[in-house]
Amino acid sequence: MEGLPEIHECKRTIMAVHDAMHVLGGKWKVSIVASLCFGPKRYSEILKDVHGISGKMLSRELKDMELNKLVNRTVLDTQPVTVQYELTDYGQTLKPMIANLAEWGIEHRKEIFGK
Amino acid sequence: MEGLPEIHECKRTIMAVHDAMHVLGGKWKVSIVASLCFGPKRYSEILKDVHGISGKMLSRELKDMELNKLVNRTVLDTQPVTVQYELTDYGQTLKPMIANLAEWGIEHRKEIFGK
DNA sequence: CTGTATCCACCTTGATACTG
DNA sequence: CAGTATCAAGGTGGATACAG
Numbered sequence: 001m002e003g004l005p006e007i008h009e010c011k012r013t014i015m016a017v018h019d020a021m022h023v024l025g026g027k028w029k030v031s032i033v034a035s036l037c038f039g040p041k042r043y044s045e046i047l048k049d050v051h052g053i054s055g056k057m058l059s060r061e062l063k064d065m066e067l068n069k070l071v072n073r074t075v076l077d078t079q080p081v082t083v084q085y086e087l088t089d090y091g092q093t094l095k096p097m098i099a100n101l102a103e104w105g106i107e108h109r110k111e112i113f114g115k
Numbered sequence: 116m117e118g119l120p121e122i123h124e125c126k127r128t129i130m131a132v133h134d135a136m137h138v139l140g141g142k143w144k145v146s147i148v149a150s151l152c153f154g155p156k157r158y159s160e161i162l163k164d165v166h167g168i169s170g171k172m173l174s175r176e177l178k179d180m181e182l183n184k185l186v187n188r189t190v191l192d193t194q195p196v197t198v199q200y201e202l203t204d205y206g207q208t209l210k211p212m213i214a215n216l217a218e219w220g221i222e223h224r225k226e227i228f229g230k
Numbered sequence: 231c232t233g234t235a236t237c238c239a240c241c242t243t244g245a246t247a248c249t250g
Numbered sequence: 251c252a253g254t255a256t257c258a259a260g261g262t263g264g265a266t267a268c269a270g
Contacts, residue, residue: 010153014164016220017149017213023223025142027262034132038125043232049129054264059233080231081270093222097215098132104212105131108138111205142243158252169244174253195251196250 023068024094028053028061033091034098036071040086070094138183139209143168143176148206149213151186155201185209 024030028050035041035049047058062085065071070091074084087094139145143165150156150164162173177200180186185206189199202209 010150010164012221013152013213013217014146014149015166016217016224017145018166018220019224020216020220021142021145027136027140030132030136031129034129035125037128049125051129051133055233056235056265057263060263075232078231081233083232090226094219097212097219098128100212100215101135102128102131104209105133105135106127107208109131109134162252170253171245171255172243190252193251198252 020097023065023070026061026064028057029065030098030101032058032061032065033070033087033094034102036085036087036091037095037098040084043083043085046085065091135212138185141176141179143172144180145213145216147173147176147180148185148202148209149217151200151202151206152210152213155199158198158200161200180206 024033031050031053032046035046041049043058043062046062047053047055050058062071062073066073069088071085072088074086076082076084139148146165146168147161150161156164158173158177161177162168162170165173177186177188181188184203186200187203189201191197191199
């Protein structure tokens with residue numbers, strides 16, 4: 001597999017992909033990560049960014065990702081309270097993968113609608 | 116976002132990621148693609164590769180991916196019949212993304228178990 | 231604003247049995 | 251070997267109401 005000199009075995013790759021998906025599974029997680037790739041966001045901002053997600057699901061997914069050390073949650077001392085989410089250093093390591101996925105998604109859209 | 120010179124906007128990235136996930140969503144698709152990244156495979160080989168998947172789900176996911184032009188299905192003239200699946204040229208474009216995901220998955224496993 | 235609780239419809243998946 | 255059919259169970263996610 002090109003571009004992956006460290007990997008020489010199929011099963012190992014599949015396991016790795018499976019591990020990654022265990023953390024990024026669910027309908028919304030990668031979209032949320034994508035949103036947070038562009039800097040810290042408040043709850044309501046993510047809600048607007050990720051089209052179609054409900055408040056319940058956003059809370060739930062963010063809590064999941066917090067447990068997995070992917071995002072940090074900070075309650076800001078404002079009136080009324082606002083909460084800021086941001087990728088942890090660990091979460092930042094997902095950026096290249098998100099970038100790849102986005103790039104493919106754009107090409108895919110062209111493939112579907114463009115011609 | 117580093118490594119993505121063409122993308123300058125958050126919403127567009129999120130949409131792109133969403134589009135990609137529309138095709139790769141579901142519990143098993145990325146694992147199946149990962150398996151096929153290592154060359155054509157027969158149904159039963161994929162079944163062994165992707166740990167935990169049932170025959171029903173494998174059939175269903177492969178059919179989905181065939182509709183989306185990601186994989187080719189070829190019935191081989193053997194006795195009994197065997198069926199070979201392989202990534203289309205279009206499906207091959209997913210390789211970099213799978214490679215990234217696998218790389219991250221391996222690091223993630225270290226993060227969880229390694230220390 | 232940022233959630234949580236509840237109820238509920240739907241979808242996904244697994245198990246099993248069966249076909250060509 | 252490569253599927254399909256059927257059933258049952260559990261998970262997923264939306265709507266709404268409510269709380270701090």
